[in-house]
Amino acid sequence: MPLLEADTIGKAYRGRPVLTTASLRAYPGAVTALCGRNGAGKSTLLAIAAGWRQADTGVVRFDGVTWVRPSLPLLAERGVFYLPDRAILSPAIPVGRQLAVVRRRFRSAADVGSIAESLGIASRLDLTPLRLSGGETRRAEIALACVRRPRCLLADEPYRGTSPLDAEAITRAFRGLAADGCAIVITGHEVEMLFDAADSVAWCAGGTICEFPSVAAAREDWRFQREYLGEV
Amino acid sequence: MNVLPVPDRLYTVPIILRGSFIWGCLRAALALLPWFMSGFEERFTVAVTVGAAAWIVLVVAALGLLDIRRRNEHLLLANLGFRQRTLAILAGLPAFVGEVAIAAAWSDAAPRG
Numbered sequence: 001m002p003l004l005e006a007d008t009i010g011k012a013y014r015g016r017p018v019l020t021t022a023s024l025r026a027y028p029g030a031v032t033a034l035c036g037r038n039g040a041g042k043s044t045l046l047a048i049a050a051g052w053r054q055a056d057t058g059v060v061r062f063d064g065v066t067w068v069r070p071s072l073p074l075l076a077e078r079g080v081f082y083l084p085d086r087a088i089l090s091p092a093i094p095v096g097r098q099l100a101v102v103r104r105r106f107r108s109a110a111d112v113g114s115i116a117e118s119l120g121i122a123s124r125l126d127l128t129p130l131r132l133s134g135g136e137t138r139r140a141e142i143a144l145a146c147v148r149r150p151r152c153l154l155a156d157e158p159y160r161g162t163s164p165l166d167a168e169a170i171t172r173a174f175r176g177l178a179a180d181g182c183a184i185v186i187t188g189h190e191v192e193m194l195f196d197a198a199d200s201v202a203w204c205a206g207g208t209i210c211e212f213p214s215v216a217a218a219r220e221d222w223r224f225q226r227e228y229l230g231e232v
Numbered sequence: 233m234n235v236l237p238v239p240d241r242l243y244t245v246p247i248i249l250r251g252s253f254i255w256g257c258l259r260a261a262l263a264l265l266p267w268f269m270s271g272f273e274e275r276f277t278v279a280v281t282v283g284a285a286a287w288i289v290l291v292v293a294a295l296g297l298l299d300i301r302r303r304n305e306h307l308l309l310a311n312l313g314f315r316q317r318t319l320a321i322l323a324g325l326p327a328f329v330g331e332v333a334i335a336a337a338w339s340d341a342a343p344r345g
Binding site: 052071072073074076077081082084086087088089090091092093097098101102104105144148 | 239240242243246303304305307308310311312313314315
């Protein structure tokens with residue numbers, strides 16, 4: 001049973017439908033890779049599932065409760081953490097202090113030092129995000145999620161701007177959260193990185209979602225191969 | 233879970249300080265511009281009507297919220313469970329306190345209406 005479910009979501013921008021009947025499910029202890037071409041509506045669907053944007057039609061269910069107009073602050077109190085595809089750290093406050101705030105806020109037992117070490121940002125905790133590279137900032141944001149220890153993590157383009165070695169650290173972080181029972185959905189265009197981390201695949205195309213129970217099943221689907229991976 | 237009414241002071245103090253700065257700038261502009269434009273002939277006053285004071289508080293809260301959004305702090309604070317209205321109240325708090333203080337200090341000089 002999914003912990004989070006965005007059910008039959010429809011969304012249009014200025015009359016142009018982006019999503020029509022898209023459904024996204026996040027299962028406890030599993031990582032779902034949300035794939036799709038540019039403009040397919042992945043980020044929109046993720047933002048709607050997190051309560052950051054409102055859908056035109058459809059509902060969001062979290063932990064058995066149905067929300068017609070969900071809001072991120074309310075879902076966050078119940079265990080959702082949303083990483084959008086842009087910076088969320090305050091640019092003027094050192095990273096370590098922001099991680100400590102998250103830890104205090106949710107009385108998390110997470111060890112900030114070891115999380116920062118595992119993500120390769122331990123030496124950057126005293127710096128403000130303005131002094132970090134793009135990849136370091138992204139890892140610092142993922143460290144926020146790890147410190148939060150959410151029940152459900154929705155991460156939009158978590159691998160953006162990261163090197164292969166750093167991507168491995170991020171994948172390990174996701175797998176660690178999933179091992180603790182966290183339901184995770186990740187998006188992006190780094191297909192191999194996403195597939196390394198994922199248990200299942202949700203393909204966003206034509207305003208709706210096609211779900212594959214495993215990465216292997218997605219790879220074997222001829223339509224997914226042809227229309228997303230670009231393989232003949 | 234620790235349910236706090238306002239965000240950690242790491243975020244709250246800068247929001248209030250920035251709200252104070254916005255209010256100070258707005259108030260200075262509102263007081264000095266008419267005075268300059270009158271060629272220093274009108275009597276200098278910072279007193280405004282209750283309605284104008286309420287508008288000033290609302291404008292400062294809105295500008296403070298825009299500044300929070302510009303810094304992307306609203307996303308992290310939303311992830312920490314804080315709603316936009318809480319942030320707007322924090323941003324507008326210095327303006328509210330300031331307007332109350334000015335109304336108390338200039339009560340005799342304040343225009344009626």
